[in-house]
Amino acid sequence: MRNVKKRFEEVADEYDEEFVKLIPHYQASIEALINTIPFDENKEIKILDLGCGTGVVTKNLKELFPNSTVTCLDLSPKMIEIAKEKLKNYKGIEFFVGDFLNFEFEEGYDAVLSSLAIHHINDNDKKTLYKRIYNILNKGGIFYNNDRVEAPTNHLQKVYHDAFVNNLRKNYGNEKIEEIDKIADDNDIPSKLYEQLQWLEEVGFKSIDVVWKYYAQGVFGGEK
């Protein structure tokens, strides 16, 4: 976890500019994530943004759900500082530096969202986190995760990887692509999508769905 924190402390300043180039259809995936929220746009809902980074998800959330209160949690103090600055004109947002594996969450959330963060923890920790998320949701509340996933076969792993690299070629040369690939290998622990859907079911979620997918990235979750 210390490596993950260090990496995001280092890239925080360039994050917003770089990630739209690194992640294919980044904005479309964030929109799909937010579209999963089943409540009226004017309702005062309580939302948790896990691994909020520089606050992209919360900014999109506050635009669509202006009366929501949002808890933003991230491991990296620098990412939280940037999020605070980006979101300074919005009301009803609280920020915490902490690890979602052991953070003492409040209860009573209507929605828990996470984007591109949970693939930094291993299978067992994901299962534990999914249970913790289930426990802090209100009945009828939802959890959706926009995340990197592992392919179920070697062939599909190659297909996913080729799609990722082809996207990188639009903005980077070979040397930089190799560097990005190595960083992903060293920092990411994606799990198979189908297994994660099963874990969600095991901890109690229903109406489980994959609402958006592009090769190695998917938006998936369910309802309590």
Ligand SMILES: C[S@@+](CC[C@H](N)C(=O)[O-])C[C@H]1O[C@@H](n2cnc3c(N)ncnc32)[C@H](O)[C@@H]1O
């Ligand atoms: C790729 S960024 C995604 C940021 C943002 N959610 C987005 O979609 O733009 C991943 C973020 O997850 C955070 N993160 C990773 N592991 C975490 C953990 N165990 N607890 C809290 N935050 C974590 C990192 O610090 C980083 O800011």
